Amino acid sequence: MSGLTLARLADAGAIGPIVFGLTITVLTFLEYDFMIGLGWDPVHSSDVPWPSALALGPYGYFQITNFVFFGVCLISFGFGLQRGVRASGRSSWVGPVLIIMADVAMVLLGFEVEPSTSEPPQTLHGWIHTFAFIVVALSMLAAFFVLWRRLKRDSLWSGYGLYTLISGVLCAILLFISFADFFIPGQIAFYLFLAVMLAWIEVMAIRLRSIAMDAPCGRAAPAGCVTTIDTREFRKCQPHARQKEREQHPERRQPDGRSGSRP
Numbered sequence: 001m002s003g004l005t006l007a008r009l010a011d012a013g014a015i016g017p018i019v020f021g022l023t024i025t026v027l028t029f030l031e032y033d034f035m036i037g038l039g040w041d042p043v044h045s046s047d048v049p050w051p052s053a054l055a056l057g058p059y060g061y062f063q064i065t066n067f068v069f070f071g072v073c074l075i076s077f078g079f080g081l082q083r084g085v086r087a088s089g090r091s092s093w094v095g096p097v098l099i100i101m102a103d104v105a106m107v108l109l110g111f112e113v114e115p116s117t118s119e120p121p122q123t124l125h126g127w128i129h130t131f132a133f134i135v136v137a138l139s140m141l142a143a144f145f146v147l148w149r150r151l152k153r154d155s156l157w158s159g160y161g162l163y164t165l166i167s168g169v170l171c172a173i174l175l176f177i178s179f180a181d182f183f184i185p186g187q188i189a190f191y192l193f194l195a196v197m198l199a200w201i202e203v204m205a206i207r208l209r210s211i212a213m214d215a216p217c218g219r220a221a222p223a224g225c226v227t228t229i230d231t232r233e234f235r236k237c238q239p240h241a242r243q244k245e246r247e248q249h250p251e252r253r254q255p256d257g258r259s260g261s262r263p
Contacts, residue, residue, distance in 0.1 A: 006084055006212035013077025013205030017198040020070040023062060024051040031057035038115050045178065045186030052113040052129060064110045071106030077205055078103055081147075084208045086154040095147035102139035108132035137175060140197060144168025156211055160204065167200040 028035070028050070032042075034057040040048035055063040082096035114126040121127045145168050152161030174193035178186045 003212045003214075006080055007209050009076045009080030010084070010205050010209035010212055012073040013080060014202060014209065016070045016073030016077065017202045017205075019073075020066055021194075021198055023066040024054060027051070027054045027057070027059055027063055027066075030059055034058065041187060043185045043187055045181040047116045047118040049113050049117055049133075050187065050190070052109065052133070053115060055110075055112050056115055060112070064112070067109040068107050071103045071109070074103035074106060074201065075100055077201065077208075080208050080212075081204070084211055085147075085150055085157060087150070092150050095143050095150055098139045098143035098146060102136045102143065105132040105135035105139065109136065141168060141172055141175070144171065144200075157207065160207060163203070164200065167196055170196050 031054055035042075035048065035050070035053060038048045038053060038056070040046050040050060040053065051063065054060065055067075057063075078096050078100035081099065082093065085092075085096075087093075108128055109132045111125040111128040111132070113129040114121050114123065117130075121130055144164055148161045148164040148168065150161075151157040151164055171193055174189045174196065177183055178190035178193060180186070181189075184192075
């Protein structure tokens with residue numbers, strides 16, 4: 001995978017949270033009276049699921065599109081993380097796969113939720129939405145606690161492992177409080193849960209893009225440009241490494257005047 005492709009995957013991960021956050025904020029203001037009419041409480045827990053119930057309002061098609069767009073962006077981001085973080089063992093694929101699972105489920109959140117969660121769903125699309133939300137929540141929480149170890153072992157992601165672990169703990173606590181409605185109001189806790197999760201995705205996507213732009217061959221590594229055991233990728237990296245060496249050390253020439261790096 002080229003550095004440009006990896007950067008594009010990172011861009012998708014960076015765009016997704018911004019668009020999603022802005023959309024639900026604008027729709028909440030536009031549909032505020034509608035949501036209140038359903039019984040939603042902007043501070044305390046209620047039986048009206050936010051932001052899912054925004055899809056039931058007069059501008060609901062924007063929220064449906066928002067779920068699908070966000071899910072597609074984060075699927076790309078999950079593949080980017082798999083390529084952009086050094087593998088640390090046979091099970092290192094688990095973290096990115098959990099994120100991709102959560103993102104596929106995010107797309108399924110495009111199925112309309114029912115206006116109240118006080119009783120089990122009565123429609124097929126209501127069941128799909130409920131199941132998708134459970135998968136999103138559990139997969140993302142699990143991904144935090146799996147990914148942080150892989151990040152910790154990669155020198156290019158120094159500090160991001162601890163950040164991921166702290167984000168996972170905060171998300172788990174805030175999600176629990178959002179349902180229990182104690183210590184802080186439940187809906188406020190859910191706002192904070194969503195903010196921590198979106199911020200983590202944004203920060204990780206920005207870092208992934210930085211790594212991609214520093215490595216024209218797809219993934220930077222402390223030792224040169226070799227980033228994979230695939231020999232074809234190694235050959236692709238060699239010209240970049242030689243060119244960079246010529247630019248940094250023009251005085252290194254062979255007696256015949258050619259560059260010191262042989263083809």
